[in-house]
Amino acid sequence: MGATSVLSFIYFLVHLILVIRYRSRAEQKLKYFYSSIEDKSLHWINIFIIGLLLVVILDSIAGIIFVSSGIYEVSVINLLFLLALTWYIGYNGLIQRPISENLHDFQLQKETNRQEQSSNHTEYEELKKRLLAIIEEKKLYQDEDVSLRILSEYMDVPIKKVSHLINQYLDTTFYNLMNTYRIDMFKEKVKKGELEQKTILALALESGFNSKATFNRVFKQNEGMTPSQYVSASG
Known part of the structure; x- marks a missing residue:
């Protein structure tokens, strides 16, 4: 493997780690x-990571072939693969642009946490009190698409302040709070004999979960047992 191939390998390896x-x-x-x-999965980044690995492999093969016989065709394939990979990540990045903007907001929110902590307790x-009252009154958790931004609009409070309130004063995340x-709503429905x-x-979906897999995973994480085990124990 030539010096160029070694440098390429190191370059892509560093970027793989960063990704x-x-x-x-x-x-x-x-x-x-x-x-x-x-439904906001970042699994497409896995494809990007695999693609980068393939680029490294192709680049290494190209280096070996070039040294041994001076053939350049593999480098052309490598270039085309890079172009396809660039299009792929660009397309998926555009689709998830709102998520990226929210993550950027979160970075800004973290930077202002010290100032927020000195605010009036x-x-x-x-x-x-307002936050919990609105969640319970509007039953926001029953909407699988509810977000922190929607909650902040109901409260008429900046999203950064609502985020700080949940993270620091309730010591949780919006995701965990809603779940x-x-x-609790699912357990209440079970107690009522529904x-x-x-x-x-059906009860899980009515309670706001969007899939069986998510419900089972979250329920077991929170309760230490599966929904079926809970139902059996409750009976």
Whole structure:
């Protein structure tokens, strides 16, 4: 492998690490803004990562072939692959532009946390009461598409302040807060005997969950048992 191929390998390896770190952080940040994140999946970044790995492999093969026989065709294939990969990530990036903007807002919000923490404690106590009252009165958690921005509009409070309120004063994320309400609603429906006419999945969907897989995963994380086990124990 020539010096150019080695440098290319190092270059792509560094970018792979950066992309993996970005994806992990971005998925965590989604929970600060959305109550359901499954339909905002960043799995397309996995394709991008795999694509970069293939580029590295093709580039290495091109270097070996060039050294041994001076053939350039593999480099052309490599270039075309890079163009396709660039189009792919650009297309998916445009589709998820609103998510990117929200993540940027979150970065700004974190930078102002120190200033927010020095704000009047009484003000945030009042805001907390308003926030919980609005969630319960409007039953926002039943809407699978509810977001932090929607909640901030109901409260008529800047989204950064609402985010700070949930993260610092309630010590949770918007995602976890909404799912806690959803689980409580599901449990209440079970206690009322609604399973006599409906399925577990039907009650989960009515409570605000958007899929069986999400409901099962979140329920087990919060309750330490599956929904079926909970229903059996309740009976």
